[in-house]
Amino acid sequence: MRVDLHTHLVPEGWEDWASRYGAGRWPRLVRHDACRATIMTGDHFFRDVDDRSWSPARRLADMERLGIDRQVLSPPPVMFCYWAEPRAGQAFARMQNETVAAIAHRHPDRFTGMATVPLQDPGLAIEELRHCRERLGLSSVEIGTCPAGRDLDDPALFPFFEACVGLAVAVFVHPATPLVGQERLAKHYFPLIVGNPLETALAVSSLIYGGVLERLPALRICFAHGGGAFPFTLARLNHGWTVRPEGRAAIPKEPREYARRIYFDSLTLSARNLRFLVDEFGADRVMLGSDYPFDMGAADPVAAVAAAGLDDGARARIEGATAVRFLGLAGPPITP
Numbered sequence: 001m002r003v004d005l006h007t008h009l010v011p012e013g014w015e016d017w018a019s020r021y022g023a024g025r026w027p028r029l030v031r032h033d034a035c036r037a038t039i040m041t042g043d044h045f046f047r048d049v050d051d052r053s054w055s056p057a058r059r060l061a062d063m064e065r066l067g068i069d070r071q072v073l074s075p076p077p078v079m080f081c082y083w084a085e086p087r088a089g090q091a092f093a094r095m096q097n098e099t100v101a102a103i104a105h106r107h108p109d110r111f112t113g114m115a116t117v118p119l120q121d122p123g124l125a126i127e128e129l130r131h132c133r134e135r136l137g138l139s140s141v142e143i144g145t146c147p148a149g150r151d152l153d154d155p156a157l158f159p160f161f162e163a164c165v166g167l168a169v170a171v172f173v174h175p176a177t178p179l180v181g182q183e184r185l186a187k188h189y190f191p192l193i194v195g196n197p198l199e200t201a202l203a204v205s206s207l208i209y210g211g212v213l214e215r216l217p218a219l220r221i222c223f224a225h226g227g228g229a230f231p232f233t234l235a236r237l238n239h240g241w242t243v244r245p246e247g248r249a250a251i252p253k254e255p256r257e258y259a260r261r262i263y264f265d266s267l268t269l270s271a272r273n274l275r276f277l278v279d280e281f282g283a284d285r286v287m288l289g290s291d292y293p294f295d296m297g298a299a300d301p302v303a304a305v306a307a308a309g310l311d312d313g314a315r316a317r318i319e320g321a322t323a324v325r326f327l328g329l330a331g332p333p334i335t336p
Contacts, residue, residue, distance in 0.1 A: 001069045003323035006289030009073040011099040012054040021088035052293035073100045074114035074142040077176035082148040086121035101136035119147035126163045133167045144176030145203035153210020170220040175199040200228030213258040222263035265289025271307040283314035287323040
């Protein structure tokens, strides 16, 4: 079974959150026709999208063409809304969670839903996580790299990660605003091209050096875009732990030991980079990811993995077996 772990979906439409909860940067979908729309944040243009962003039928047709058996549906980061008043943010998350759960329930063999939670308030995030797991049957959650301005080792977030372990929920981390170096990334689409990989490297490093994986060894956590710049900075991170006192004061084992517990998607946009990722972490820590339907993703993720020239066993793990384990798809289903 081929599983695309990294695809994004928005509901086909939703009410004007600004009119209900007050003005702000609430995303809204402005439909132009049956197939085209624009995502606005408040009064500002964000992105033009088409029906691949909301139509299960369109997705299923593309999956048949690309040889994908299952897509995992998660929101694009603009829909996190960590800046919002927490209860309003929870309501916005609940609307999205019910949408992906309904699609997954209608197509149980083709789609898996991934939750989103209002991490600006970790207590409410845990409440929503429990609802998603126990009532909606969602066994994974997507979060940003720096939710509400908190790095992943922030003590306020630790109870959320504890809850993920306790509820057997896998975590998928996607770069999102705020991005490291944001003030220097204004041109050339650099926030996504350069900012995302740098942001992810910092997020993984914070998770490791902050001791989260030391304290929660059972946490299943995956980082988007092949871990961004992190795989290529791990040797330096490891060296720093060896020669500098700050490292050993933070964590008892070298960073590489913790890094090899982490999962990554295959979206490296380079066959050589994907081979490096697999050499460093193993095919049992890498999962197929496309970033469907956006242009910074892989148009044909299966072909992208094939281009890396890996052996059949490694390809089978990357294309599906690792994701089945990471997401708990082989376990007993939870009825929504």
